[in-house]
Structure formats: C-alpha cells, structure tokens
Amino acid sequence: MITEKPRIQFTPERLERAREILTHYPEGKQKSALLPLLHLIQEQEGWTSPEAMDYIADFLGIKPIEVYEVATFYTMYHLEPVGKHVIEYCRTGPCMIMGGEEVYAHLKKKIGADDGETSPDNLFTIKPVECLAACGWGPCFQIREKYYTHLTIEKVDEIIDELKK
Amino acid sequence: MKVTIDNITVEVEPGTTILQAARKIGPEIAPPAMCYYEPLKASGGKCRACLVKVTAGSEKDPRPMPKLVPSCITQVQDGMVVENTINQQVLDTRKGIVEFLLINHPLDCPICDQAGECHLQDFAFEHGMQQTRYEEERRTFEKTDLGPNIQLHMTRCILCYRCVFTADQITDGRVHGVLNRGDHAEISTYLEKAIDNDFSGNVIDVCPVGALTDKTYRFKNRVWFTKPVDAHCDCDKCKGDVTLWYRGDEVIRVTARKNQWGEVTAFICNKCRFERKKTSDWVIEGPTKVARHSVISANKYGANKIVPEFARRLAASQYKDVKEGRNLEQLSIQQLPEERFKQLVAPAGESAVAGIRSIQNWADDK
C-alpha cells in the first residue's frame, strides 16, 4: 500500500532548520516551536494555508485546532494567498502624525490596491499593521524582513519602482 | 480558615476560592459566574462578572487589595474580609460588565432556545440597566453547525471558553477552539469540521448562553412550559443520569443534570442526549428538584415593566428601513434611548408606530 505523501512539506534545508529549532525546548515542550515553524513554512509557501497548518500540527504532534488557534491570533501569518511583496505599513500614532496617512494613500494609489488587497499584477499585497517599533524613523513600512523608514511620497515611488523591476 | 463575606463569616478549607466560600453561605451573596465552571479545570477569571472587593487580605496582612479581584479564582486567606453585594463599587462594576457583555449580544431572547435558562439573561436582569448606551454596529456571525446535532450561533457567544475546556477535558480530540482575537475572536473549527465525538453534546450544557444549542430541541418549546424529570438508564458510555424535559408525555430534550449553580453534575454521552427520546428508554426517578430559578421561572419579568421594552424592540425589528446610514434591524436588538427611538422609528411611518402601540397595548394588558 502506498501512503499518500502530504502535499506540503519542508524543503531539506528548512527541515534541518526546523529540527534544530525543536532542540531549543525541553523534552515534551515541542509545541513551543509552533510560532517559529509557522514562520518557516510561510517563508517557504508564501502564505499559511490550512494544509501548511495541518502539516505543522503533524510535525509537532499536536491537534490541528491548536495550530489554527495560534495562527489566527497573531497578525504575521497570512491566512490568504498574498502577492510577491507584502507591504506592511505602520498606521499607528507616531507614524501618522509624521504624515503617514498621505504617504500610505499615495502608496495604495501607486500599486492599485487598498488595505488587505493584492495589486492586479499580483506583485504587491497591502496590509495595514500596528506599531512596528520604528516610531522615530516613521512613517515606515516593512516588506518581508526589511524595514523602509523615513518614508516620503518620493521615496515610496522609488521603492515601488525598484521592486517592480 | 475563616472568611467573612458581606458580614457573614464561614469556615472553609484552605484552597477554597472566594466564590466557593460565598456559595457555601448561599445564593443570596454568591457572585454571578459567567465563565467559571467548577467541573472544568482552568475555567474562570475571564468574564469579570464575579469581581468582588477584598477589604482585608488576611488576618496577618489586613490591608485591602487595591483592585477588585475575580472571586472565582482568588483563594481565601484566613481572616479575609470580602464585600460583594454590599459594596457599591462592586455593583457599579458589575453593571458595567453586563453592559459590555450585552453590547455585542443580540437581544433575540424571544426566539432563543436558551431563554429562561440563560445565565446572561439572569445576570442582565439582576445587574443590568434598562437602557443601552451602545449605538454602534454590532458584531454578527453566520450560524454554523458543529455536526448534525449542535448548532453554533456565534453572535450570541460571550467567549467564556467553557466549551473549549469541555472538549479538552472530557472528549479525546478537540476540533473547535477560539480563533482570531479581540472582539473578532470566535468559537470555530476553522474549516467547518463536524465535532464527532461521543461526548461532544456536553458543550451545549456548559454554554451559559444560547450560542451552542441542541438541534434536536430547536424551537420545540419554551423551557418554562416543560416538565423536567430525573431519569437514568444503563448506558455503556456514561453514567446515564439525566434530566428529561417533557412536553405533555413527549420527551423533547435530554440534558445532563445540573446543580443549583447550573453546573453539570455528571457529563452524559451523545447517545443518551440525542437518541434516547422515548420514555421507555429510561427509568424515571421523579420530578427534578429545581434548585436554580431563572428570572423567568421566578416570574420576575413583571409584564408592565419588561414586556413593553421587549415589544418595542421587537416591533422596531420589523422595519428594515435604513436611516442615517444605520440599519434599523441592527438597532432593534438593543434598547434605544427614548429620544433616539422616536427619531428612528417615527419616520418609518404611521404603520410602524401603530404596530408598536398595538404591541405595547397587548403587553400592558398582560
């Protein structure tokens, strides 16, 4: 009998990384790896699909609902497919008073997508987020791991044009 | 050790919580509990309905505690002095808690199967205000089924987590949980999975409101028209001790037995709950001693006082007109301030006002 392969699994390098992460915690506390592993699978798959969550549940030997509960609690896990670049812009007070609202309005217009949407060319997804701990360098947004700070309308144009290339 | 609650001193074992000590004294001074559930480990501390004032921490350290404390999870100390029903701060706070729990809870009691045995209804009657101050849009969800026999009406949920603890502690594979966060949090299986477990039905009994209801009982009757009877059977899955709820000579519902605090004394299996609906399935023990009175069974809803309020809201719900960009249907499920009510309903036309009057008159006659 052939057992069906799960549709999603870690690439060999990520599998190694995942196994290393498991060693961070005492015996029997492997559920602690849940958040890092969800980041890892999302980095691989682009988003956190139900299949990806089921795979992680299986990997950690926990119930799928325990993964759903966690993945829906935190804001960084994309529960829907996203564009190539996810732009997470800070909408909180300190960035707002430094002109964030105008800059972000321009950003949305420029890429042709509103909050939570993906641009028609599937390149950009816009996600408003709360404070990114870069208040003195605002307005700011984040794309994957990179912070873009001191944003102005001109700077947004440059960044987006660069990413479109 | 000794603890004094509302000037009544009682002797309790170490490890007893304030709430348990108060229950020992009696229902008159026991704080309300919307999330705490003694049979479920780790329950409590969330709804904040049972907050009390500790005016003296203990004999040794008689300083008062700075904040109100959740009585359900705070253990008594020897010589502790607690104020519950005699403390204005506690009562004011409780009023606030009712209001918080109600702002996103539909006032659909007239069509809710839980009415009459709803803890939120009782809580609101005891501690709530007649009017709401909430004018914003309410949180609503689609109804979903958790398997063939359980309906989840998330709009009514107050997120007490009891059903989650139940699934964790008395079933062997929890598939539902609390998803999302803040006021978007919801009880769900995420992927609309059915809860398939022999003891899943117990989530219905532990639910303090009408969020989880028994589909085999849905709209069958109002609970205050039914006759509860204790019965047992020889069940290979559970103890088989249940309460049968009769309408005439028909068993329309089976539940676990509950104590005076509304807590299940022995969880029952789904077969007993959903399938054994004939008198011949059971050995009848006798009428259930109803130790806990709901506001309805105690006839506390004076017709003049309450029904017109209810009727007004009900009548307003008939008009789906939208004024000032707000949905009247949404507004109807709250008690509008008189002035706002006139503003919103009067423009809907004479027939609307007439309809309300007729219902009010009907209510006044009752």
Add this chain to the structure above:
Amino acid sequence: MSSERLKILTANADIPGIETFEVYRKHGGYTAVEKAVKTMTPDAVVEEVKKSGVRGRGGAGFPMGMKWSFLAKPEGVPRYLVCNGDESEPGTFKDHWLMKTIPHLLIEGMIVSSFALGANTSYIYVRGELMYVVKILEKAIAEAKAAGFLGKNILGSGYDLELYVQPGGGAYICGEETALLESLEGKRGNPRNKPPFPAVKGLYQCPTVVNNVESISTTPWIVNNGGEAYAAVGIGRSTGTKLISASGHLKKPGVYEIPLGITVNEFIYSDEWCGGIRDGHHLKAVVAGGSSVPILPAALLLKTANGEDRLMTYESLADGGFATGTMLGSGGFIAMDETSCIVRNTWNFSRFYHHESCGQCSPCREGTGWMEKVLHRIEHGHGSMHDIDLLVDVSKKIEGNTICPLGDAAAWPVASAIRHFRDEFEWHIKFPQEATRPGAVYRGHMELA
C-alpha cells in the same frame, strides 16, 4: 552629544563593527561575564543589581533586583530567564535600536543575569516583525558560544547556559509577561491570571524571571562597576540612565540615553538631545512614556501643577497623579506640535488597543472596540455631546477590571485626552464640518510651548 555624560548602555554604540564579537570584545565586552562566573557567586550578582536600584525598563518600573529576589528556587526544578524583546508600545523603539546596534550587550547581560538567577536555559523573545534582529542576535549568540561564553562550562566555571532567540508572531499583548510566556509555549498570547506569578510558576510552570531588553542590558555595567556606582547616577529612586525613544515633531527624533533627572525642558530643547520642536512650530502635547500613559499638554509637561520644573524621572513625571501628571513608562516620548489633532490621535491609539486586545476578558474585549467606534464617530463628525461622558465612563469601567494591564493602557489615553483637551472634542462635535475638513486644526484656546 557632550562627552562628559556617562553612557552606561550606548558608550560604544557608534564604534564601527560593534555588532561583531571581535570589536565588542576589544572594547571591554564580556568582561562582566568573566568577572561574574569566575569571581562572584550568583547571589553576589543579585545583590549588586539590588543595590543599583535599576527599575524595569519595559514600562512598569518595578525594581529589578526585587523581582529577582522573588524567584522561587525549589530543588530539582529548572529556572528560566526570559528576555522581553516584544517591544510594541507605540512610541517605543529603543529595544529595537539597542538589539540591532549592540546585540552583544544584550547577550552579555543575558549570561550575567542567567548566572545570577541560576538559569541554564534562557530565551530572548523578540517580536516577529523584527526577524532581521532575530538573525542579528542569533549570529551574536553563535559568536559568543564559539568564544566559550555560552554553552557547557562557561570559561571553565562549571556554569552551563544555552541561550535561544524566539520570534513572536505579531501581537502587542505578548509584551505582557505572562502572555509572552504563553506565546513562548506555542499558544495564543492570552495573559494568565495572577497569582501565581511567573516567579513561582512561569515558563512550563517553572519559576521564571521576565525582564526587558534594556533592563538586562544594564547588568554588565552593574557587574563591572558595582551597584552603588549605578545608583549614584540619577535622582532618588530613579537611578541610572534610561533610553528614551523620541518621536514626533522633534528636530532630532531618535533613541537617547539620558541620565535620569535632567529636566523635560532640557530633553526637548537642548541640542544635546532632541534639539527642539521642528522649525516654525510649537509644542502642543506630549505622550511621555509610550502610547498608554496619559497625554499631557505642553505646559503641564514642562512644569508640574505646582510650577516646578518637571524632570525625566519616574517620580517627577508622575507628580500630580493622573490629574496633572503622567508616567515615564517605557520612555516612548511622542511630541506633538500644534498641527496635531488630539481627537484623531486618541482615536488612532484607541484603534491600536482595540486591534491588540486578546479578547479574553470582557471589559477589554468589548470596551476597547466600543471606545474606538465612538471616537471614530466623533473624529468623523458624527459625535454627540453625551459621547464624551460616555467615553470617560467606559474607560473607567475597563480600568482596573481586566486580567492584564492592556485594559488600563487602553483606558488612560482616552480619559487623559478628554481630561486635558475636552474643548477640542467639543469642537469636533459642535462644528463637524469644520473639524472634518482635510488638514483642519483646532485653533481654540491652547497653551503652546
């Protein structure tokens, strides 16, 4: 910056390559580890930290030495030190800056502190958005380990320590220590009911200390120079230096290490620090300690109600209670000039707390959303006068009645904004068309500085 100022955390921050082990070590790094594990007992380290009087830099300001002394030490049960790097309080970005700039300072602090507490496994929990910082720290840990400062038998002392970095998933609430522990256990970040406190039952139900990044980063200096030397800096119970995250309408926003005790006036206007308000504008209001602390109008910020100069200390900023004072909190200093709309800002903060409420307890879950919606209405020209009192009342019903301090944090900005800027709220309600015009600025009575 003038050179005579004592810099406890940032003295070497500008040195090129300070993020590497080599450069950090060359400039005196890891001497505290050597001193502690080779020449001191764990209790002696705790004693120095107690003497220093250093207070928790995450916001609550609880004396760190005292927190350490509460740690239960039952036989045969592991103890944990967890560093709180979940910095998410709007206005605060000092930990972010410190971790990315001098990662080894935190690592060194973690080793010294873990040694003091008898922890053999420690974690640095960093908010998930700072994944690049997670990688910086992981690299620093690997370097320190390769040099024998981590792992088994550190410097031949017989003391073992493993240090790991744990990323969060995006949730402000995980900055609350018990929510952080839940998150570290791979769960939703729901704060726990207390007691039991983490010092007794923390991570994996074992005794645990949770300290802020900046707090832990003070320990190498305290070990090297002694607690008394630390306590000699500052005023009264506000000892040492503090990182202030300065943002908003300042000439030079950024992270500054100040000796506690300079005047607020000096901090804002001196060229050594923020350099004043941006050209052509005047200070209207300040949120001095992160979004949750009460907002103060300029006049009350610079001078207390008694007319004394307000100082950058825990005590002075709190002078007058919430009626006329505020809190130092996490040191997130947000300056707003006269172009800022207090109503819009309050709504913005309120939206933040609504968004970040975990939803576990009813006052916070329902109350934060309610306040946000009412504020949204007022800001967008649909408010009525009774809404203002309603907001105050709702905030009071939340405050003090929740499982964790997020309820208070959500209530204070709203209550304080109405307390000090009620006229501006009324203006929005009385003149909605004017107030909702793009770029509209309240021109009523205000004392600017």
